[in-house]
Amino acid sequence: MTPVSPTGPAGSASPAGPPSPASPTGPAAAGAVTAVTAVTRRERAAGIVQRSGAYLVLALVVLVASLAFDSFATTGNARNIAIQSSFLAIVALGMTFVIISGGIDLSVGSVFALGGVLAAYGMRWGSLAAVLLPLAVCGAIGLLNGVLVGYGRLAPFIVTLATLLGARGLLLVITDEGSITRVMPADSLLVRLAQGSVLGLGWPVWIVVVLFALGAVVLNRTRTGQSVLAIGASRDAALLMGLPVARRTTLLYLASGLLAGLAGALAAAYSGSGVTIVGVGLELDAIAAVVIGGTLLTGGAGTIGGTLCGVLLLRVIQNVINQIGTLGSSYQSVVSGAFLVVVVVIQAYLSREQRL
Amino acid sequence: MEAVLEARGTGKRFPGVVALSGVDLALRPGEVHALVGENGAGKSTLIKVLTGVYQPDDGTLLLGGEPVRFGRPLDAQAAGISTIYQEVNLVPLLSVARNLFLGREPRTRLGLIDTRAMDARAAELLGSLGVHADVRRPLRTLGLGTQQMVAVARAVAAEARVVVMDEPTSSLEPREVATLFDVVGRLRSQGIAVLYVSHRLDELYRICDRVTVLRDGRVVHTGPLAELPRLRLVAAMLGRDLDEVRREGSTRFDGASSVASGAPVLEATGLARRHVLDGVSLTVRPGEIVGLGGLLGAGRSETARAIAGAMAVDAGTVTVAGRPVRTGSVPAAMAAGVVMLPEDRKADGIVPGLSVRENIALAALPTLSRAGIVSRARQDAIVDRFVTRLRIKASGPDQKVGELSGGNQQKVLLARLLARNPKLLLLDEPTRGIDIGAKAEVQGLIDELAAEGLGVVLISSEFEEVVEGSDSVVVLRDGRVVATLHGAEVTEDALISALAADGD
Numbered sequence: 068m069t070p071v072s073p074t075g076p077a078g079s080a081s082p083a084g085p086p087s088p089a090s091p092t093g094p095a096a097a098g099a100v101t102a103v104t105a106v107t108r109r110e111r112a113a114g115i116v117q118r119s120g121a122y123l124v125l126a127l128v129v130l131v132a133s134l135a136f137d138s139f140a141t142t143g144n145a146r147n148i149a150i151q152s153s154f155l156a157i158v159a160l161g162m163t164f165v166i167i168s169g170g171i172d173l174s175v176g177s178v179f180a181l182g183g184v185l186a187a188y189g190m191r192w193g194s195l196a197a198v199l200l201p202l203a204v205c206g207a208i209g210l211l212n213g214v215l216v217g218y219g220r221l222a223p224f225i226v227t228l229a230t231l232l233g234a235r236g237l238l239l240v241i242t243d244e245g246s247i248t249r250v251m252p253a254d255s256l257l258v259r260l261a262q263g264s265v266l267g268l269g270w271p272v273w274i275v276v277v278l279f280a281l282g283a284v285v286l287n288r289t290r291t292g293q294s295v296l297a298i299g300a301s302r303d304a305a306l307l308m309g310l311p312v313a314r315r316t317t318l319l320y321l322a323s324g325l326l327a328g329l330a331g332a333l334a335a336a337y338s339g340s341g342v343t344i345v346g347v348g349l350e351l352d353a354i355a356a357v358v359i360g361g362t363l364l365t366g367g368a369g370t371i372g373g374t375l376c377g378v379l380l381l382r383v384i385q386n387v388i389n390q391i392g393t394l395g396s397s398y399q400s401v402v403s404g405a406f407l408v409v410v411v412v413i414q415a416y417l418s419r420e421q422r423l
Numbered sequence: 424m425e426a427v428l429e430a431r432g433t434g435k436r437f438p439g440v441v442a443l444s445g446v447d448l449a450l451r452p453g454e455v456h457a458l459v460g461e462n463g464a465g466k467s468t469l470i471k472v473l474t475g476v477y478q479p480d481d482g483t484l485l486l487g488g489e490p491v492r493f494g495r496p497l498d499a500q501a502a503g504i505s506t507i508y509q510e511v512n513l514v515p516l517l518s519v520a521r522n523l524f525l526g527r528e529p530r531t532r533l534g535l536i537d538t539r540a541m542d543a544r545a546a547e548l549l550g551s552l553g554v555h556a557d558v559r560r561p562l563r564t565l566g567l568g569t570q571q572m573v574a575v576a577r578a579v580a581a582e583a584r585v586v587v588m589d590e591p592t593s594s595l596e597p598r599e600v601a602t603l604f605d606v607v608g609r610l611r612s613q614g615i616a617v618l619y620v621s622h623r624l625d626e627l628y629r630i631c632d633r634v635t636v637l638r639d640g641r642v643v644h645t646g647p648l649a650e651l652p653r654l655r656l657v658a659a660m661l662g663r664d665l666d667e668v669r670r671e672g673s674t675r676f677d678g679a680s681s682v683a684s685g686a687p688v689l690e691a692t693g694l695a696r697r698h699v700l701d702g703v704s705l706t707v708r709p710g711e712i713v714g715l716g717g718l719l720g721a722g723r724s725e726t727a728r729a730i731a732g733a734m735a736v737d738a739g740t741v742t743v744a745g746r747p748v749r750t751g752s753v754p755a756a757m758a759a760g761v762v763m764l765p766e767d768r769k770a771d772g773i774v775p776g777l778s779v780r781e782n783i784a785l786a787a788l789p790t791l792s793r794a795g796i797v798s799r800a801r802q803d804a805i806v807d808r809f810v811t812r813l814r815i816k817a818s819g820p821d822q823k824v825g826e827l828s829g830g831n832q833q834k835v836l837l838a839r840l841l842a843r844n845p846k847l848l849l850l851d852e853p854t855r856g857i858d859i860g861a862k863a864e865v866q867g868l869i870d871e872l873a874a875e876g877l878g879v880v881l882i883s884s885e886f887e888e889v890v891e892g893s894d895s896v897v898v899l900r901d902g903r904v905v906a907t908l909h910g911a912e913v914t915e916d917a918l919i920s921a922l923a924a925d926g927d
Binding site for chain 1: 495500536
């Protein structure tokens with residue numbers, strides 16, 4: 068780590084003349100209150116890699132896969148990856164905000180499955196109910212998480228672990244221990260939406276595009292987004308600055324629950340039925356995608372685009388393993404896991420380099 | 424004149440401690456009101472009550488004559504009470520402009536943050552305070568002093584009626600202090616009430632109109648500051664006779680401590696690290712207090728950190744009591760008997776959530792445990808000894824250190840270091856942020872420790888403290904030793920002229 072010279076390279080007012088000897092007037096001679104740069108070039112480079120490393124790796128993996136497999140760089144396969152990514156992406160979007168705020172939401176996998184089953188259940192009253200019912204229930208679970216974490220000051224890990232179990236249980240109750248699988252009629256509006264496409268891309272993909280664009284605007288250009296960053300960086304500082312910490316925190320978990328429910332409903336409609344076995348471990352995929360995307364697991368920094376990139380990376384790796392064929396699908400987890408370890412190690416190194 | 428903010432009969436109790444009792448404080452528009460008191464007198468608690476961090480157990484708060492209740496900091500801020508805390512409480516990763524306007528960003532018609540307007544207003548605001556920085560850069564890329572000025576700017580920008588400043592100058596350079604005082608003057612002329620907390624008496628007499636003195640959670644004096652001579656102020660704070668204070672002086676260092684002799688406890692030679700240290704050599708004998716003089720950035724803390732193993736060096740050797748010590752390793756230095764009191768006790772020292780006992784015993788655990796099991800009895804014995812010896816004011820060894828005042832936290836840290844029976848004590852700003860009474864006590868302790876044969880390296884940004892407290896002073900500039908003063912040569916004048924001399 069290179070130390071900082073008081074007359075650093077950037078922003079300093081001192082002219083590039085000969086070094087002035089210490090003046091007898093003492094500290095006052097240190098100059099006006101000009102910002103002293105405390106960041107070296109190396110730290111800045113580390114910051115850039117931290118923020119955009121995922122994009123580089125994604126581009127690299129896509130390039131290699133395209134060269135290695137004829138069937139990879141086809142429109143059909145790209146569409147396939149896009150649609151497969153979309154459900155995880157919606158879940159990971161909520162997770163990004165939660166992790167930036169310094170929290171974690173383990174319940175999203177269960178909530179995702181619950182959303183799917185509720186969508187199929189609600190279909191008897193029409194497509195609108197098939198969307199609203201999961202949103203209402205999953206939103207309520209998210210709200211419960213949020214209130215307990217935000218106002219109750221309970222550890223998010225435990226709170227969302229409890230709702231993970233609770234939602235799974237609820238799921239088994241309404242499906243009679245998983246024995247009932249409700250089929251969603253293929254001619255219903257929701258199913259047609261989930262399976263249909265426009266301009267060559269499935270509707271779920273477009274929903275992801277819209278949601279992520281909204282998410283990026285919210286994070287960077289609204290007071291809510293800024294307060295999320297502040298809460299994640301230092302909850303005490305956020306409180307002392309007068310930010311509505313508890314309310315914002317609650318909102319985040321609510322949003323995470325809603326998004327997981329929405330993703331579940333869309334996924335169920337896409338597959339045509341609400342099954343209970345989906346979504347196991349999905350929360351971990353979402354967390355992995357967020358972290359690979361450059362969001363600090365400790366909170367306070369992260370980007371929406373990075374998360375999208377992380378999701379795509381996970382799904383591309385999955386796709387590549389499928390292309391290889393000889394490797395069983397079980398290896399997907401092994402490779403994803405190994406990849407995650409590498410990313411986390413690099414992140415830790417980069418954070419240290421930047422002295423975060 | 425009616426007070427803009429008034430606290431009447433304020434009481435606040437914590438488990439085992441009455442922090443405030445029947446405290447009255449009235450802030451009038453356009454006055455700078457000093458709040459002084461020893462550590463643990465209740466200043467911080469009172470500020471937290473005024474700013475909505477704590478709810479008082481007794482008493483009422485009046486805002487413009489109307490009773491109010493602040494349930495949380497947000498309420499107080501909405502009522503026009505801004506606070507600048509001692510430690511910068513901002514978000515380091517966000518840009519300067521975003522920090523300035525967090526929670527009240529200017530917005531476009533769409534409700535989105537208007538970044539361009541925000542950056543422009545931020546630059547303008549900082550410019551008006553004499554700070555020139557790129558407001559789009561992350562806050563953490565600025566120096567600590569500049570960060571503090573950003574906190575000031577944030578408070579000023581809030582259209583406050585009352586601005587509370589808790590030790591705002593403790594991390595500022597003299598030039599920045601002057602800028603801050605300009606700002607305080609401007610606030611006063613705008614009819615804003617400023618509550619100014621500081622232990623630096625010079626500052627108080629320069630800018631404050633009235634003063635309230637707290638002692639043991641009660642108001643012992645309130646009135647115009649100009650009518651209260653310094654000695655009386657100190658006497659009121661300490662609760663002592665005027666004569667007693669006059670006799671002892673406000674600091675208790677006795678300059679003529681025994682001249683150290685014997686084999687050096689520390690010999691550091693040629694410590695070097697690119698851009699930081701350029702061949703610093705240092706010798707400390709048992710019982711000797713060696714001060715490190717120099718301006719900020721001269722390499723004082725870095726020298727101490729290098730000796731303590733907390734910073735790797737490119738070259739140089741450290742020898743403790745005649746035996747070479749591997750550099751760049753804290754455990755190695757500690758095993759050799761070197762301990763260091765870090766500059767930032769909040770970040771690098773105490774564990775606020777643990778009790779006094781645990782904090783003291785932490786570093787001594789290896790010597791207190793057998794086969795990995797910690798002996799509670801031996802732990803208690805050591806803790807008791809140091810609590811008594813260092814006069815740590817706590818409700819008991821089980822009180823959380825985070826609840827203690829700054830001076831007592833510092834003593835807990837000192838106790839932790841001493842529990843290891845060190846040979847060499849490195850003290851980086853041991854009295855920063857603690858008030859006069861506790862300061863004198865800490866300084867007295869340092870003298871006592873040296874008298875018992877400990878080698879001490881003392882770093883302080885207050886020249887007076889270095890000069891009065893040290894047997895010899897090593898003057899650093901740009902990471903190099905430019906002069907060494909011994910015995911009678913150790914004077915403030917000599918130190919300053921050594922700093923100012925054209926050494927190249």
